[in-house]
Amino acid sequence: MVNQAESILKSSALSITSSRKKILDVFLSASTALAHQDIEKLADQYDRVTIYRTLQTFLDRGIIHTIPTTDNTIKYALCSDDCISSGHHHDNHVHFLCDQCGRTLCLDDVMIPAITLPNGYSMKEINMVVNGICKLCRA
Amino acid sequence: MVNQAESILKSSALSITSSRKKILDVFLSASTALAHQDIEKLADQYDRVTIYRTLQTFLDRGIIHTIPTTDNTIKYALCSDDCISSGHHHDNHVHFLCDQCGRTLCLDDVMIPAITLPNGYSMKEINMVVNGICKLCRA
């Protein structure tokens, strides 16, 4: 495949534009989840509004997912392949926030355990976020 | 006990002021977690800045806790009694966000299950948030 970003856009039936490619490239080369501000800096040739709208589009198509954090900053990360291809989004891994370096990580190997809700409640989505010290900061 | 709000303030060694009492009363009579904006409306005789500072004070003392949400709005809720009295905060129950009515609830009876992190990661705090339809909306 010549261009990974383009192929993601194609399989989501999105038109291929330079800003979308750039923002996808930013995600593809990032090792962590990104805040809106991170993306603004890494794709600073594009307008802030365009980034807002592009992220929303990617969320709608299930290309990226959000990670809720305790400090009122949303982080965004690429969905894994099967997450994208399966039509609707189902993110079932735990997320980790390092209190020291501030990085947010998808722990793709750590599944969210099942829980039992009280009677009358139905679950659509579940998120598990762990704060602590990451591998790199620990070393 | 004459006044629950006052007694909470006293046991946290905070001076008793009318805004703190009012904001505590708002929490005490709320059945759900509250956004900052909710509190602004329910205690609208006080300045927005005072509410920011009061919530921060309550967080510092472990009187309230935050609930991270997927839509970038922090919700605040009273901590349970043992949560307050034990000195430092340890919130170990699941939170529920209703996609229909928008309410955020502490599921005090649903404990967060344990997970195993990859080698090198240490856990300080854990949050579990479930989205779905709540009991009241289901009925």
Place this chain on the structure above:
DNA sequence: AGTATTTTGCAACAAAGTTGCATTCTACAG
């Protein structure tokens, strides 16, 4: 009651997010 200390309100500001609209770009038909 008097006073040191804390808390509050206000103003000014900074940052984050939204909206309408004119311009530019993309996909696609012909």
Place this chain on the structure above:
DNA sequence: CTGTAGAATGCAACTTTGTTGCAAAATACT
């Protein structure tokens, strides 16, 4: 390969959210 409809973008203006410094007011304590 063009022409064009529709989509995406940039810009400006705006709203909302959160922060800071400081003077005035309130609280706790002597």
